[in-house]
Amino acid sequence: MPDGYRILFLAGGAMHQFAMVPANLATPGGTVAYADSGYWAQRAMAEAARQHQVCVVARHEGTQALAAPPLQGWQLPPGSAYCHITPNETVEGIAYPGLPDVGDVPLVADCTSSCLTAPLPIARFGLVYAGAQKNLGIAGLAVVVIQEALLARSSASLASVASYRLQAQAASCVNTPPVAALLVTAMVLDWIDAQGGLPAMAEANQRKAATLYCAIDASQGFFCAPVALGHRSLVNVRFCCANAALDTVFATEAEAAGLHHLRGHPRIGGLRASLYNAMPQAGVDALVDFMAHFQRRYG
Template structure:
C-alpha cells in the first residue's frame, strides 16, 4: 500500500501489514463459519483452538520451557502493577524494584499500596538516562520477587542482560520489547506485557509465568484479581478479548516467518543502528538522550537545540506522513518507536527527512 503512514507511535503501535491484510481477509467470515471471530462464542471449539494456538505458539518461540503457562488477561500492564503484588507480596515478605524510569516507578508506586517494598537499584540520580547496575544485587531472604522494566518506553533505555536472582523470582514488565530478541525465559519467574507494542492490538495483556507462581493466590483476593482463577480456567473464566488474542496469534505467525526471535533481533538491530548513526553523525544538531550503553532498540529518544525547533520538526514531519515522533509529554523532546513491525524503509525515510531538516534549519 502506497498510502501507509510512517508510523512511529509508542503504543498502540504499528502492526505488520501482512497481518492486517490477513485479518482483513478473514474479518467477515472466519474459516468458513459465516461469522467474524469477534462474533463467536469464546466457549466454542473454533475460538478455543485459536486461543490455545496463540499460547502454544508464544511458548514455542522461547523453546517450550517446561513448567510455564501463558495467561491472556485484560487491563494492560498497569493492572499487572497491582495484580502482581496482590498475588505474590504476602505478609512477611518484601518486594524489590529496580527504578529505571517512568514505568518502573509506576510499578513500584502500586506495589507500595499493597505491601513492603525496597529499591534494589536506581538510576534516578541520572534522570533515568542510563540504567542502574544490577550485576551484584543483594536481596533479603524474605524477598518475594525482584521486579524490573526491561525497556523504558518514555526515556528510551533497555537492559541488555538480566540479573541472576537465585531463588528469588525475577519478574519483568516487557511491554515495549517482548519478542524483539531472544532471551532465556527460564531466568524469569514471570514476564508480562501489554500487547499494543510488539504483540498485537491493545486489549489483551500477556502473562507468562512459572506454574507454581500461579497456583495459589491469597484467598481474600477478589476472583478476577487472582492468578489462579485465570490459570485454572485457561484464561477463559470470563469473556476474553477474543479479537485481540486472534491478532496476537497472527503476529506470532509473522514473527516465525521473519526467522523467529533471532531473525527479528537482526532486523531490529539494523534499524536501530541506522537511526542512531544518523543522530550521532549530525554534529550535535540531533542529540541522543540516553547514554549509548543503555540505548533502546525499540524507543529512540533525541533532542534538538530548542523546544521551538522540536515543535517545527514534528510539524514538518507530519506533513511528510510521519506519525508519533513527538516525545512523551512528561519528558518532551522527540521519540521514534521502532518496534518489530516498523519496516526498515520507514527508518530510512525518517533518516532522509532528518538530513533534509538539518540542511534547512541547521
Template sequence: MTKRAYNFNPGPAALPLEVLQQAQEQFVDYNGIGMSLMEISHRSKEYEAINSETQQLLLELLGLESGYQVLFMGGGASMQFATIPLNFLKPGKIGSYIITGSFSEKAYDEGRIVGEAAIVASNKEGKWRSLPKASDLTIDPNSAYVHMTTNNTIEGSQFSYIPETGNIPLIGDMTSGILSRPIDSKKYAMIYAGAQKNLGPSGVTVAVISDELLKEEPKHIPLILRYSNHAKNSSLYNTPPVHSIYMMNLVLKWVKKNGGVAAMEKQSIEKSNLVYDAIDGSGGFYTGNIDADSRSIMNMTFRLPSEELEKQFVKESEQHNFVGLAGHRSVGGIRASAYLAVPYEACKALADFMSDFQKRNG
C-alpha cells in the first residue's frame, strides 16, 4: 500500500483509514445486493436503513435523544447561510450574528439580503485574535435567532462557551468543530455542519433542528428550501447524496467505537498541543495567529518571520509527505487542520518538522 500522506487539508479532509477500507470492500457490491451504493435507489430499503441509522447515530453522539431531527441537505454550509434567514427571519424581526471570522461574516451578509440583520459582537478590529467574551454580547430582544460559528476554520479560533440567549433560538455553524468535544447541544435550537471535515466526505450537509423550530412553516419560499418540508420527508424530498451519507454513517460508527465525543476531545487536545507547544517554544520564530484562550483544537494557524520563509516551509513540507499546510488564500501564513481522522502520528511528525525547520532557518 502507498504510504499515507500527513493530511492537514482544511476540507475536504482526512478520513479514517479503516473507514476507507471498509467502504472499499463494499464499493462494488453492497451487502450482496449486486450493486454499489452509488447505483442504488434512495427509495430502496437498503438506503432507507442507512438514512435512518445515520440520523440516529448523530443524535446519539450529540446527546439529543429526543426533540430534534437530522436533515441531510446539499449546498454546503454556505447554502445554510441563506436558508436560515429564509426560513426564520420574519418581517419585523432581526437576525443577530456573532462575527468571528470569514464564514460568520458570510452568514451575516446573507441575512442582510433576506431581511434585517444585526451584529451582536465582532472581533474583526482585533484581526480575529481573540473571541468576544460572553459579557460582550448585546442581543436585541426582537431577534428571530442568534447565529454563531463555533469554530473558525480560516482564522483558527474556537469558542469555549455557549452564549445564553434566553428564549431566542441559538443557531450554531459547527462545520469544522462538530463532535470534537462534548457540548450541551440542547442549548442550540439548530446545529449545522458541512460533512467534509469531521463527519465524512463532501457532498452532504447536516442540519440538526429542534422540533420547536421546525414548527416554522414559511409559505413564501419554495418547498425545496423549507426545513419543515425536508423534515416531513425524512430528507428524502429530493435525491440525497447516498454515498456521502453512507460514508458519514461509517465515520459516526468509528467515532462511537473509539470512545465517542469525549475521546475525540482528549485526542484532539493532545494533537493540537504538539503543534502549539512547537509554536510557543520557538522563541518567536513561529507566532500563533490566535490568543491562547481562543485557540482552536481543530485548526492551528501561525506565521513565520517572512512570507518567503512561509513559502519555503510549505514547499519543504510537501517534500516530507505533508499536505495542506498553506494558510487560506485570504490570510496567508500556515494552517494545520487536525480533524478527528488526522492521527496523532501526523501531528507529532509536523511538530518534529517545525523544530527541524527552525534549526535550519532560525
C-alpha cells in the first residue's frame, strides 16, 4: 500500500459500505457516479440513491456475450463526489479487464469478491472496500482502504461509528471491534504471506480459472461459459449446460459427489463455481473430472 492511505477494519459487511461511502464522501443530495456492471453494482447504486443523485456513467449494452461496461467514454457529471465500480461481479462472473480513467474524481471500488486474489494498484483508487467473508476471513468485518485526504470529507453530523474520519482517528476502535472476525483475518493474512503473498495468490487463481474455463471451452458445446473472453472472472466461474434442463441434474449429482455450492445465483440460474483463495487446485481438478464424467453420461 502506498503512503497516504489508511486501512479501517469496520464491523458489518460490504453492504454497510454501500451506505457509508456516499454518506462520508458526498454531501446529501450531491451527485455520485456509478458504473452498472451487474447485480452488486446495482445494489450499491440503490443504496446511494436513497440520499444522493446517482448518475450511471457506464453499462454493457450488447446483446451478445456478457461483459463488463466498456472502459472508454465515461462522462462524469460535473461535481461528482466519486465514481464507483465493482471490479468483480460475483453473481454474473464478470471482471473488468482494466480500470477506467476518471480524471481527478476519486475512484471507489467494491472489491468484496476480488480482494487479495491478486495485487491491486491501490494508488489508482480513492477508496477500496471489501466484506471479509470471501478472501479475508469470516462475515462481520469489512476492510476499507481510504486515501487520507478523503477523510476530511466525513461530515461532523455523521454517527461516530459510521464516520471514516473518526474511525481513522480511533484506529477503528470507536466501539468494540468484531475481534473474532479480526483474529481470523490476521490468520488468513499470515497464511497468504506464507503462500508467497499476492503474486502467489494471483498465479494460483489464474491456474484454477484456466483449468475450469479450458474444460468448459473444450466440451464441444456441452458446457457453455456466457461471459466474453477477457471479461471472465478469475474467482466466480459461471457456466451452464447447453441443455438447460441438465443444470439442476448437474448440481444435484455434483452435490452427491461432494462438490458443493455449484448452483448459480437464484437471480440468473445456471451454474457457478467460486474459486476464492481458499479453494485448492485439487478442488477444481475434482470438478473438471466430474464434468467429463457427467458429459460422458448425458452428452
